[in-house]
Amino acid sequence: MTVIAVLGTGHMGAPIARRLLAAGHQVTVWNRTAARAADLVALGARQAATPAGAVRDAELVITMLTDAAAVEAVLFGADGAVGALPAGTPLVDMSTIGPDAVRDLARRLPAGVDLVDAPVGGSVGAAETGELRVLVGGPDAAVDRVSPVLGVLGTVRRCGPTGGGAALKLVLNTALVTGLAALADTLAVAGAVGVDREAALEVLAASPLGAAVARGTAGGASFAVALAAKDIDLALDALGATPAPVARAAAATLHAALDPSADLATLV
Incomplete structure (x- = not known):
């Protein structure tokens, strides 16, 4: 004990x-x-x-x-x-x-x-x-x-050493946020071309976006949009002037979300 x-x-x-x-x-x-x-x-x-x-x-x-x-x-x-x-x-x-x-x-x-x-x-x-x-x-x-x-x-x-866990967490959360933002855009394309959402998700589950599909459709998760925005901002601060258009676009999406207290899956 x-x-x-x-x-x-x-x-x-x-x-x-x-x-x-x-x-x-x-x-x-x-x-x-x-x-x-x-x-x-x-x-x-x-x-x-x-x-x-x-x-x-x-x-x-x-x-x-x-x-x-x-x-x-x-x-x-x-x-x-x-x-x-x-x-x-x-x-x-x-x-x-x-x-x-x-x-x-x-x-x-x-x-x-x-x-x-x-x-x-x-x-x-x-x-x-x-x-x-x-x-x-x-x-x-x-x-x-x-x-x-x-x-x-x-x-x-x-x-x-000290800070190594914190650094890898930013890498992990950057992948999470950008993956869900990419899934949201992909589903928007599906809607625009008349593909049923559930059919799109079924196919995407076996695609490179499979992990994003699993997180975006999972129940019981609680990672507020505001916290995700805080984390991607930490990653962008670390990047400084390094171009990272996907991460920056995902950050803009998070900051524009209507309900910052909602789970990150609301992106999709």
């Missing part, structure tokens, strides 16, 4: 905490909206009033937060976790904040606190069933230490 603090119990943080509880770990949770942790408390989690309170006795801390600003506030803000982290406790950031932000975070942590970046591939359903792809970067010793816990959540893929 490991004593774990989970900071952020939203769409992904909550099923992650449930998996850890089911595996027999002692879990303390914190969420900005405290009521969202009620189900976890009913399952045996402890609830803390502040991030600092959540991590005081932790042997491992997991953050699963919206963006870099949220990570900054939870770790370094008022009652933030960093000031209360026990020496030697690894911090596993599972948020998607990009490799530059991860490396900056690692430099600012107290001596003896190792950062492991571990964003995930997969949505809520995969988190519930322990089938996430956990993309892990960080010092080898720290990764060795946290891998048994992360293995409860899915398949752990080592991605090299």
Whole structure:
């Protein structure tokens, strides 16, 4: 049993905490909206009033937060976790904040606190069933230490030094976003030439867009358009002036979406 603090119990943080509880770990949770942790408390989690309170006795801390600003506030803000982290406790950031932000975070942590970046591939359903792809970067010793816990959540893929997991996550999400945007355009062509949507999807499932078809028609996924837009913007920031017309067009589509809170599959 490991004593774990989970900071952020939203769409992904909550099923992650449930998996850890089911595996027999002692879990303390914190969420900005405290009521969202009620189900976890009913399952045996402890609830803390502040991030600092959540991590005081932790042997491992997991953050699963919206963006870099949220990570900054939870770790370094008022009652933030960093000031209360026990020496030697690894911090596993599972948020998607990009490799530059991860490396900056690692430099600012107290001596003896190792950062492991571990964003995930997969949505809520995969988190519930322990089938996430956990993309892990960080010092080898720290990764060795946290891998048994992360293995409860899915398949752990080592991605090299600090920031390696965050970098591969941007690659993965760029493929996801551009693939779904390409599928949306392809279905628009199908409509324009009189091809039934279901017939088009059936044929496209065996095409190079097969993975996009599977994601675009999947139930139980929850990856908000706004979050996808944030991730593709991180990728474009990394590209700088490098031409990437497909990614830039996909980003424009996301930013123009009528419902930023809807799942990414609404693109198609």
